[in-house]
Amino acid sequence: MTGLLWVTWRQHRAVVSWTTVLVLVVVLFSPDLIDWAFRNAFGAVVAVFWGAPLVAREFEERTYLVAWGQDVSPARWLAVKCGLLGSAAVVLAALLDVRQIGFTLFGFALGVVAGFVTRRTVPAIAFTLVGYVLVRWLFAGETSVWLFESSVLCGVFGAVLIPVAFVLLSWRTNAFRMGVA
Amino acid sequence: MGIHVEGVSKWVLRDCSFELPSGSVTALVGANGAGKTTLLSLLAGLLSADSGQVRADGRVAFVAQDKPLYKHFTATDALSFGKHTNKVWDQERAVGWLSRFGVPLKRASGRLSGGQRAHISFAVALGSRPDVLLLDEPLSELDPLVRKEVTAALLGFVADEGTTLVLSTHVVSELSGVADRLLLLAQGELLVSGEVDDLLGSHVSYVGPVSTAAPGPGDVVLARHTAAQSQFLVRTPSPVSVAEPWVSRPVSLEDLVLAHLEVAE
Numbered sequence: 388m389t390g391l392l393w394v395t396w397r398q399h400r401a402v403v404s405w406t407t408v409l410v411l412v413v414v415l416f417s418p419d420l421i422d423w424a425f426r427n428a429f430g431a432v433v434a435v436f437w438g439a440p441l442v443a444r445e446f447e448e449r450t451y452l453v454a455w456g457q458d459v460s461p462a463r464w465l466a467v468k469c470g471l472l473g474s475a476a477v478v479l480a481a482l483l484d485v486r487q488i489g490f491t492l493f494g495f496a497l498g499v500v501a502g503f504v505t506r507r508t509v510p511a512i513a514f515t516l517v518g519y520v521l522v523r524w525l526f527a528g529e530t531s532v533w534l535f536e537s538s539v540l541c542g543v544f545g546a547v548l549i550p551v552a553f554v555l556l557s558w559r560t561n562a563f564r565m566g567v568a
Numbered sequence: 569m570g571i572h573v574e575g576v577s578k579w580v581l582r583d584c585s586f587e588l589p590s591g592s593v594t595a596l597v598g599a600n601g602a603g604k605t606t607l608l609s610l611l612a613g614l615l616s617a618d619s620g621q622v623r624a625d626g627r628v629a630f631v632a633q634d635k636p637l638y639k640h641f642t643a644t645d646a647l648s649f650g651k652h653t654n655k656v657w658d659q660e661r662a663v664g665w666l667s668r669f670g671v672p673l674k675r676a677s678g679r680l681s682g683g684q685r686a687h688i689s690f691a692v693a694l695g696s697r698p699d700v701l702l703l704d705e706p707l708s709e710l711d712p713l714v715r716k717e718v719t720a721a722l723l724g725f726v727a728d729e730g731t732t733l734v735l736s737t738h739v740v741s742e743l744s745g746v747a748d749r750l751l752l753l754a755q756g757e758l759l760v761s762g763e764v765d766d767l768l769g770s771h772v773s774y775v776g777p778v779s780t781a782a783p784g785p786g787d788v789v790l791a792r793h794t795a796a797q798s799q800f801l802v803r804t805p806s807p808v809s810v811a812e813p814w815v816s817r818p819v820s821l822e823d824l825v826l827a828h829l830e831v832a833e
Contacts, residue, residue: 389652391652394652397641397648450636450638453638456632458627458656459653560614561614
């Protein structure tokens with residue numbers, strides 16, 4: 388592994404590993420009730436444990452000064468982290484239920500944005516959880532809202548939130564400066 | 569030119585302009601809150617200026633004052649992080665620094681002392697072989713006994729490579745013999761900027777009987793009066809000798825900095 392792929396794995400391997408194990412156990416062995424509950428909670432798990440700490444912890448422990456102070460530009464750092472972790476979350480969501488993909492993407496993006504807003508891990512988690520549950524509740528049920536199924540709608544929200552994260556990044560730092568490793 | 573700053577304002581900083589030639593060693597001094605960290609963050613590209621231009625030629629490395637590191641990373645992980653996030657990486661140099669200062673390679677940095685963490689931060693910065701190295705209060709976490717050795721080692725590295733070094737400090741006594749240039753900030757304003765030799769040559773101290781005015785030419789930076797004598801620290805392009813009973817004395821870098829800082833308070 389090289390470059391930011393190494394960095395992403397080294398920093399997030401623990402949370403990615405335990406989430407993967409949990410998903411595999413649920414998919415392969417779990418009884419129906421736990422199965423149903425976990426499938427529906429997966430987006431929240433990714434939101435709270437993958438998305439929210441992503442930048443909140445960097446601010447809280449002041450390591451953003453290290454992460455964004457190397458040759459790699461902050462924008463590239465965020466793009467690679469969101470790309471890799473977002474893709475991994477989508478694959479795991481798809482293993483559970485295709486409908487979870489949209490919810491999971493939304494949760495992840497909401498968590499990242501919350502991290503920029505609060506700059507603290509625990510408030511970012513709280514903010515994310517409240518926002519996630521609120522949106523899931525507003526667009527609950529199997530019925531379609533505005534012609535979209537709620538999962539698709541949440542996926543669209545997630546796709547909108549990711550550019551918001553880049554705007555917030557460029558407020559905090561000289562995100563797109565030259566120099567790419 | 570190593571660093572070029574023109575008319576830069578950001579937060580407390582107001583309209584700062586200066587140039588630092590490549591390979592120079594600059595001490596950035598000022599009281600807490602004077603804008604030292606803001607200025608270094610701008611030079612590092614971590615902040616964007618509200619107005620004005622900042623240009624640092626080449627690759628820049630920055631070590632923040634509190635020496636942040638990922639708590640779960642060992643020193644080895646931190647060096648791998650440096651290798652994977654920089655275009656240039658010198659593993660030998662980075663490991664050499666850690667072994668020189670006896671930093672354990674396999675222990676999580678959260679369980680190391682402040683001094684050991686500072687050395688890991690220096691090792692990552694030096695390993696990336698920067699053209700411009702920015703150190704914010706580099707010695708603050710270190711044991712007084714090793715400060716001299718660390719300073720000498722850092723200066724050795726930058727001299728060998730022609731690196732442009734800027735280091736901030738509020739410990740004025742650590743300055744002598746370190747920097748060849750001085751930047752002095754007070755409340756966001758750049759009060760003094762220039763080569764140390766020129767600055768020492770253009771400041772002089774007059775000591776004599778109690779008086780309200782300085783006995784020689786120059787702008788009075790600081791006047792001190794006791795019951796028996798007066799002392800004026802003045803800035804003048806060409807210090808002259810003064811008539812008896814006054815004497816003129818050269819000033820040290822420490823005197824000069826302290827006088828400017830005291831007046832700015």
